[in-house]
Amino acid sequence: MIRTIPVLREVTEANSLLAEALRADFIRQRILVLNLIASPGAGKTALLEQTIARLAGELRLAVIEGDPTSTLDAERISAAGVPVVQINTGGGCHLEARMIQQALEQVERGEEPLDVLVIENVGNLLCPTGWDLGEDAKVVVASLPEGADKPLKYPMAFLTAQAVVINKIDLAPYLPAKPEEMRRNALVINPDLQVFEVSCLTGEGLDDWIDWVRARLAQKRAALQGVTHSESRLGDEAPDA
Amino acid sequence: MKRRMHEMPVTQAMLNMVLEQAGGRQVLKIRLRVGELSPVVPHSVAMFFEYLSRGTNAEGARLEFERAPLETTCPACGARQVHPVPQDLRPQIVLARALASGCACGARALKLTGGGGFDLIDLEILQSET
Numbered sequence: 001m002i003r004t005i006p007v008l009r010e011v012t013e014a015n016s017l018l019a020e021a022l023r024a025d026f027i028r029q030r031i032l033v034l035n036l037i038a039s040p041g042a043g044k045t046a047l048l049e050q051t052i053a054r055l056a057g058e059l060r061l062a063v064i065e066g067d068p069t070s071t072l073d074a075e076r077i078s079a080a081g082v083p084v085v086q087i088n089t090g091g092g093c094h095l096e097a098r099m100i101q102q103a104l105e106q107v108e109r110g111e112e113p114l115d116v117l118v119i120e121n122v123g124n125l126l127c128p129t130g131w132d133l134g135e136d137a138k139v140v141v142a143s144l145p146e147g148a149d150k151p152l153k154y155p156m157a158f159l160t161a162q163a164v165v166i167n168k169i170d171l172a173p174y175l176p177a178k179p180e181e182m183r184r185n186a187l188v189i190n191p192d193l194q195v196f197e198v199s200c201l202t203g204e205g206l207d208d209w210i211d212w213v214r215a216r217l218a219q220k221r222a223a224l225q226g227v228t229h230s231e232s233r234l235g236d237e238a239p240d241a
Numbered sequence: 242m243k244r245r246m247h248e249m250p251v252t253q254a255m256l257n258m259v260l261e262q263a264g265g266r267q268v269l270k271i272r273l274r275v276g277e278l279s280p281v282v283p284h285s286v287a288m289f290f291e292y293l294s295r296g297t298n299a300e301g302a303r304l305e306f307e308r309a310p311l312e313t314t315c316p317a318c319g320a321r322q323v324h325p326v327p328q329d330l331r332p333q334i335v336l337a338r339a340l341a342s343g344c345a346c347g348a349r350a351l352k353l354t355g356g357g358g359f360d361l362i363d364l365e366i367l368q369s370e371t
Contacts, residue, residue, distance in 0.1 A: 002269060003368045005262050011255045011273075093247050126280050127247050130357070153315045155337040157277060159258045159353060188341045 015131055018097040022104075022134030028225060031042040032217040033117045035133050036139035037157055039150075040123030045073045046200035047125070048118060048139055052080045054210045059115040059217070064103045066095040066122045074239040083108040094127035095119065097134060107168060115217060137162035145223065146170045148181035149192075155189045165195040165209060170199040246287035252293055253362060255286070259299050263366050268299040270365040276356040277332040305361070312355030312358040313339055317348035323355075332356070 026033050036044045048127065052061055062082040065074040074086035085103040087095060098118065100212060107114075119135065121128040130139070138161040142150045145168060151158045164186050169179045179197045186193050192211060198205035275281055283306040294300045311324045311332060317366055326332045326340045336353070343349040 001368050001370060002365055004363050004365050006263055006363045007258070008363070009258065009361055011251060011258065011359045011361055014254060014257075092250075096250070128282060152337040152341075153333065155333055156357075157338060159336075159340070189337060190340075 009097060010171050012131070012156055014099045019132035019134040020187055022097055022100060026134060026136070027224065030112065030221055031114050032213070032220055033133075033135040035121060035128075035135035036118045036141060036211070037121050037125065037128045037138055037161065038123060038124060039125050042123070042141045042143040042146065043161050043200050044123070044141050045076055047096075047165060047167065047185045047198070048077060048120060050200050050203065051118070051160060051204055051210065051213065052077070052082050052217075054206065055213070056081065059214075060112055061111075061118065062107050062109070062114050062115045064095075064100060064107070064117065064119045066099070066120055068122060070090065079086065081109070089122055091157075093124050093130050093231065095120055095121050096131050100133050109155070110135050116213065125150075125157045127155045129160050137216065140164045142182065142186075144171055144177050145180060146177075148177040150182065151185040151189045156184050158189040158193065161190070161193065163196065163212060166195065166197045167200055169197050169204065170202050184203060247280065249289050249293075251281055251359065252289040255299070255359075256290065256293050256299060258361055259302075259364055260297060261328045262364060263268045263298055264292050265369040266300060266369075268302040268364055269367055270303045270305060271299070272307065272362040272364070273353060274307045274309050274358070274360040277311040277326050278336060278353075279309075279359050281359045282349060302364075309326045309356050309358065309360070311339070312350040312353075314354040315344035315348050316350055316352055317347060318344060318346040320344055320346065322351075328361050330348065 011072055038044045048063060055061060057091045059083045063077045064078060064090060065084055066090050068072055068091050071086050073085050077084040083227055085106045087103050088097050121135055140157050140161045142164060144166065166182050167177050183195045186195055196205055196209045198209055259268055275283055287304050290304060311319060311326060314321050324335050326335045328357060338353055
């Protein structure tokens with residue numbers, strides 16, 4: 001006889017559960033985790049290089065690089081002087097929590113604990129938005145030459161992000177798109193977004209972005225202060241803490 | 242092109258869930274719900290399913306897809322709105338317009354409360370009489 005088994009579960013729930021476990025690990029390790037999402041060529045790696053240079057000697061960073069096939073971006077980050085683990089997705093369009101879990105085992109942490117982990121997602125504004133990686137914040141990088149209407153065409157990316165970095169503003173004089181127009185469109189989709197207008201080429205506007213990264217880390221650690229004592233005991237028992 | 246690539250791992254995750262629920266019994270039908278905004282393409286899922294399910298208890302099972310509508314909820318008054326997606330518009334554009342217009346009460350910052358997921362609703366299995 002035929003029987004119906006009710007399930008009603010999200011197919012990607014395994015990813016969500018693993019992402020929550022990673023998030024708990026990141027809390028124990030007091031690491032701020034950012035998930036960079038952008039189209040190919042928007043300037044994710046350039047933003048990373050600039051961020052690394054500006055925080056050198058102050059915060060310890062590590063990078064997980066998602067790339068469909070090449071190691072070019074990982075080589076750039078490695079040259080910038082921070083530990084980097086490359087994930088080749090083999091043509092896949094996004095990173096998943098299990099890939100992050102595996103990559104974390106390969107991060108060379110050195111003597112001092114890490115402060116910030118940046119995950120550079122695969123260049124794509126659609127698929128990465130649906131996969132939780134245990135991050136504290138998704139950050140969209142959108143460059144001016146892509147057009148000021150980018151937020152209106154890919155609202156999911158902007159809706160699920162906490163910050164947007166508008167890159168390549170040095171090109172504004174040569175383009176019909178204006179940074180303030182892109183900012184306005186981003187805020188139409190998500191009024192809570194932090195918006196930064198930067199040029200990774202000239203360095204303009206990057207100080208505000210760096211301050212935001214510092215503030216988010218301080219904020220996360222301050223929020224942990226109240227629970228540190230009970231949590232740290234748990235953390236000591238965990239093998240990966 | 243890129244939209245096609247993630248269906249393989251998603252289909253494998255769905256198949257694993259189905260086989261776990263079926264517990265060794267033959268699966269006849271699988272009902273799935275795809276959100277309007279989900280980047281999962283039913284046609285691709287069906288194609289990968291045929292390939293991945295070979296030699297399992299779900300081989301030959303019929304897949305049925307339902308659409309989950311795009312729904313927003315107002316953070317101020319709690320009103321829920323369903324936004325139909327016309328044939329000639331992409332769901333992302335419909336969402337952008339909904340967010341831009343906000344709620345009838347004047348509030349903005351609508352929350353997306355439906356249409357993003359990919360769910361396994363239920364499955365039909367063949368239960369032996371004994």
